[in-house]
Amino acid sequence: MSEQKIIVVGGSAAGPKAAARAKRLDESADVTLLQKAPELSMASCGYPYYIGGNFDERSALLATPTGVVRDEAFFAAAKGVKARVNTEVTAIDRDNKTVAFTNSATGESGTLPYDKLVLCTGATPRRPPIPGIDLEGVRGLSEMRDADKLRELRDSGQVNNAVIVGGGLIGIEVCEALADSGMKVDVVEMLPQLLLFLDWEIAKLVERHVGSKGVTVHTENGVSEFVGENGKLTGVKLKDGTIIPCEVAVVSIGVVPNVSLAKEAGLEIGVTGAVAVDEHMRTSDPSIYAAGDCVEINNRITGKKAFAPYGDLANLEARVVADNMILGDKAVFPGTINSGICKVFDLSAGSTGLSEKRAIDEGYEVVTATNASMDKPGFMGAKLLVSKMVADAKTGRILGFQCVGPGEVNRQVAEAAMAVMNGNTVWDIGVADLPYAPPFSLAIDHFITTAHILGNKIDGRMAGISNADVKKLVDSGETPFILDVRAPAEFEEMRLGVGEKLIPLGKLRNALDELPQDKDAEIITFCKISMRGYEAQRVLEANGWTNVKVMEGGIMAWPFAIQR
Structure with missing residues (x-):
């Protein structure tokens, strides 16, 4: 490997990753990292938790796992990278392969040469032109x-x-x-x-x-x-x-990508307004790469361009950049499926792939299933999960998955992300071999159960209806016969309050005369999570009723007011 000069612009997430990995791959490389802000390698995704008092040491957002602050001295000694803070790159001269810079702290300005340049200029929060937006506060x-x-x-x-x-x-x-x-x-x-x-x-x-x-x-x-x-x-x-x-x-x-430097240098800007790159993260200039929140990448499901400003993707993109600068354009970044998760007090909410709305907008014929169930056995401190799986109705390919609840949402979304990336069908996942032990999951994991529900729907063994559609029916006055098959104690604890009829599942076979005797009448069954609701549907269909639907997710997935 011959010595080459690499300049990386931007020192938040993608920049430090690209600089440090490039130096690891080629010790002879002369790597310089230029950062406009006074800090380097900030864990910006941790800002809300610092604000909330989850931890008190500000330096934790700037430190390695062993507590060493990632400052200029750290990058020089540990990484072999020449890092400069308070240093803004103001222009790129592509013909002469130089960048112009200004140091806001010292007033120093000048130019630096490069063989390879990496733009990791990030994104800026949207500031809409609302009257008073410049007020203090x-x-x-x-x-x-x-x-x-x-x-x-x-x-x-x-x-x-x-x-x-x-x-x-x-x-x-x-x-x-x-x-x-x-x-x-x-x-x-x-x-x-x-x-x-x-x-x-x-x-x-x-x-x-x-x-x-x-x-x-x-x-x-x-x-x-x-x-x-x-x-x-x-x-x-x-x-x-x-x-x-x-x-x-x-x-x-939301945020907008910082592309002024790239645009002024004549680099191609993509349809999303971010810097256009190829699968090797190379810009329209073969000597310039880009990564992080300033670039657009492919959506791996739709094939369309996407702006996906996420910290994990920034690091992955930067790794590909470093590999290609040092080893030649062999590494590929295939794009995103838009996986994300957040903490909402003592609840978590995550998703991967396409939502039902997005899949329909993209032209897919979709089928969905909602599952409300526990994340592990009750004797191990089970917590609720409510999830929704979206699949292609023609092939059964899983297009997306959403999950909320106090339970282990991250595990479910991670499993789903791999299924979406691999193009798995609901039947593939229905027999997936996942790790099991009572402290971690149910014997049939929540994600697999969701695939079973969706498989039953696709195969015609179950007819489902969403809670939103049930609410629409009730509000329109076209209330069908709504059958609650929970136990009386559950009914007394909480109920939908939409005129539902309580017949516990264990008594249903002996209480069929309490149902509409018109076998074509619309009947909607449910329970706490609608496993018993599904069993009730099977019983009713076996006894001749032809228009029975299960309210998916049961009362635990009901997002409207509940009577208690």
């Missing part, structure tokens, strides 16, 4: 200083009311951080739901849980103005005229 969360300020406000005890603008991943995580500190928190989301990567009925379970923690959620309602006095925020005015008093508002409505 309106903040974003993209840099360490933002996290520092929000942590300072949290610790001060002087902020009583906060508004989170945006109900996505970061918004929900910051909501939890501030609510746990004792603040009164309102979340404002202009779309009909929180967490857009979930389908509506699954997202509503999250919304109900957030509300149970004292947070007020406003959906289908945007911000029209930030209201203030003497330059300081005093409230947020919504589109419907409501004014929410607050001392701080965190704007978290």
Whole structure:
């Protein structure tokens, strides 16, 4: 390997990974890492948890697992990388292969030559042109200083009311951080739901849980103005005229890729507005690569271009960049299936692949199944999971999976991600050999059970109906016969309150005369999680009823008000 000069622009996630791996692969390489901010290798996904007081040492966001802060001296000694902070790259001269830089702390400016250049310029939070957005108290969360300020406000005890603008991943995580500190928190989301990567009925379970923690959620309602006095925020005015008093508002409505440097250098910008790269993460200039939140990549399911600003993908992309710079263009980054997860107080919410809505929009004929069941045996402290699987109705290929609950959501979504990437069908997963022991899962894992439910639907053994569709029927006045086959004690504890008839499953065969005697009448069965509901459907169909549906997920997946 011959010595080559490598310059990496950006020192958050992708940049340090690309620089350090390039040096590991070629010790003779001259690697320089230029970072505009004063910190290096920030664990930015940890900002909400620092704000929330999960840990108190700010340096933990900048440190190795052994506690060594990743600063300029660390990169020089441990990685052999020349790192410079407070150093902004202001221009790229592609003809002469140089970059111009300015150091904001010292005023130094100059140029540096490169053989290979890597752009890891990241993304910036959206700042919509809303009146009052520049008031003191309106903040974003993209840099360490933002996290520092929000942590300072949290610790001060002087902020009583906060508004989170945006109900996505970061918004929900910051909501939890501030609510746990004792603040009164309102979340404002202009779309009909929180967490857009979930389908509506699954997202509503999250919304109900957030509300149970004292947070007020406003959906289908945007911000029209930030209201203030003497330059300081005093409230947020919504589109419907409501004014929410607050001392701080965190704007978290997504990010836009930082592409000005690339655009000014004449590099190709993709259809998503991010830097275009090929499968080797190479830009339109063969000497320049790019990775992280500034690039667009392929969606591995649809084949379309996607903007996917996630920390894990940034690191994986950067690894591919380093391999290709040093070893030649052999490594490939195939793209994303949009896997994600977040903590929502004592609930988790995650997904992978396509939601039902997205799959339909992409032209798929889809079939779905909702499963509510435990993550492990009851004697091992079982916790609830509610999941939804989306598959291609023609082939049974799993296109997506969503899961929420206090149980082991991460395991379920990780299993699903591998199934989606591998193109597995519901029948493949129905016989999957997964690790089992009572402390970790049920004998038939929740994910496999969800595939069984969907397989039963595809094979015509089960007819299902979503809880959202049941609610629509009830609200329209076209109420079918709704059969609850739980035990009386369960019914007394909580019920839907939609005029359901209680006949416990164990008594159903001897109580068929209590059902509509028109064998074509629509009957909807359910129980706590609808396993007994499915058994009831089979009993009724065996006795001649022809229009029986199971309300999938049972009462545990019902996202609407429940009578208690």
